[in-house]
Structure formats: structure tokens, C-alpha cells
Amino acid sequence: NAGVTQTPKFRVLKTGQSMTLLCAQDMNHEYMYWYRQDPGMGLRLIHYSVGEGTTAKGEVPDGYNVSRLKKQNFLLGLESAAPSQTSVYFCASSGASGYTGELFFGEGSRLTVL
Amino acid sequence: DQQVKQNSPSLSVQEGRISILNCDYTNSMFDYFLWYKKYPAEGPTFLISISSIKDKNEDGRFTVFLNKSAKHLSLHIVPSQPGDSAVYFCAAVNTGTASKLTFGTGTRLQVTL
Numbered sequence: 271n272a273g274v275t276q277t278p279k280f281r282v283l284k285t286g287q288s289m290t291l292l293c294a295q296d297m298n299h300e301y302m303y304w305y306r307q308d309p310g311m312g313l314r315l316i317h318y319s320v321g322e323g324t325t326a327k328g329e330v331p332d333g334y335n336v337s338r339l340k341k342q343n344f345l346l347g348l349e350s351a352a353p354s355q356t357s358v359y360f361c362a363s364s365g366a367s368g369y370t371g372e373l374f375f376g377e378g379s380r381l382t383v384l
Numbered sequence: 385d386q387q388v389k390q391n392s393p394s395l396s397v398q399e400g401r402i403s404i405l406n407c408d409y410t411n412s413m414f415d416y417f418l419w420y421k422k423y424p425a426e427g428p429t430f431l432i433s434i435s436s437i438k439d440k441n442e443d444g445r446f447t448v449f450l451n452k453s454a455k456h457l458s459l460h461i462v463p464s465q466p467g468d469s470a471v472y473f474c475a476a477v478n479t480g481t482a483s484k485l486t487f488g489t490g491t492r493l494q495v496t497l
Contacts, residue, residue, distance in 0.1 A: 312489035375427030
């Protein structure tokens with residue numbers, strides 16, 4: 271009964287380092303999303319995917335890249351981390367049977383960039 | 385430009401009383417609205433939703449009201465319980481053209497004993 275799983279849960283990076291956050295869902299959902307949550311800013315969409323092999327930019331895509339090579343996985347990459355990317359990152363997915371906005375979220379990944 | 389706004393960052397309510405959380409939106413193309421609840425160190429979870437063809441939707445202690453002319457929705461929790469203490473996000477979407485939600489900034493609800 272895993273749902274949406276994010277790894278790692280915590281990570282500390284130095285400015286300029288790269289890393290990848292992995293999101294995996296076991297609900298056979300078509301749509302997957304990466305959000306970031308910052309104090310006073312709510313949840314902001316970074317990138318999303320409407321199906322395997324597709325990606326699209328969200329509200330705040332700069333500095334991030336994504337890939338959806340397999341339907342169940344959605345990867346978020348930071349090529350050169352910056353302190354402004356210190357945040358809590360949430361992955362989410364939603365089903366294929368008509369879009370209603372009901373997202374299933376992972377527990378979050380807390381990233382600190384020094 | 386914040387298309388979905390929650391102007392109250394925090395709200396404190398006594399146990400047993402009504403909690404009212406408010407949300408305003410600016411995009412008239414939004415046709416579906418949702419509330420999510422988030423506990424610390426957890427991801428948000430879906431709470432309740434409403435389509436723009438309705439003005440009220442009820443689920444147990446939770447009721448969402450939509451006023452399209454005012455571009456305003458509210459979440460009522462009656463009676464409030466300590467377990468309701470969390471951050472509440474409203475979200476909106478245009479189901480016809482986009483498959484992504486726009487979230488508000490959240491309201492932290494504290495239910496006191």
C-alpha cells in the first residue's frame with residue numbers, strides 16, 4: 271500500500287552540486303507532478319507529466335529538469351544547485367479516469383543547499 | 385500573480401466551534417476547486433472538492449461553499465476537533481484546458497482545547 275514514494279527524504283547539498291529526486295507511484299496513474307513548498311508561497315508547480323515519455327513546465331521550472339521514462343517513475347534533477355532551491359519538494363500523481371484534481375502526494379523531500 | 389489567494393495565514397479556533405477558512409481566486413476559467421489538508425512532515429491529502437456547477441458540497445463535518453460571482457470559496461469545519469489542526473490549502477483548476485492545479489498559500493488552523 272505504498273502509494274507515492276519519494277527518495278531521498280532529506281539531502282544537504284553544496285552550491286553547484288547536482289542531485290536527482292526520485293518519485294515512484296504504484297497506482298498506475300497517468301499524471302505526475304513535482305511541487306515545491308516554501309514558507310508563505312504555498313505549493314508551486316515545477317514540472318509535470320501527462321503520461322510516460324512526456325514532460326511540461328509548470329510555474330517555476332528554471333534550474334530543474336525532469337524525466338518520465340517509465341510510467342511509474344518521475345525524476346526531478348538539479349544540475350547545479352543554488353541556495354534558492356532550498357525547499358521541501360513534493361511529488362504527486364493523479365489517475366487517468368478523467369482529471370478531477372485529486373492528487374496523491376508523497377511525504378516530501380527536504381533539500382538544503384548551502 | 386497569485387491566482388488563488390488565502391489571505392489568512394493562520395486561524396485559531398476552540399474545540400467544538402466552527403472553523404471557517406477562506407479562499408479567493410482571480411481566474412474566471414477555474415471550474416473545479418479543492419481543499420487539501422497537510423500535517424507536519426507529511427504530504428498534503430485531499431479533503432473535499434466542489435465543481436463550479438454547485439454552490440455547496442458537504443462531507444461529514446466539512447462543507448465547502450462556492451460563490452462564483454465573488455470568486456470566493458470557503459471551508460467550514462463543524463465541530464472543530466484538535467485533530468483538525470493542520471495547514472489547509474485551497475486549489476483550483478480549469479478541467480477543460482489544463483491538468484494541473486493552482487494552489488493557495490495555505491492557512492494554518494490551530495484547534496485549541
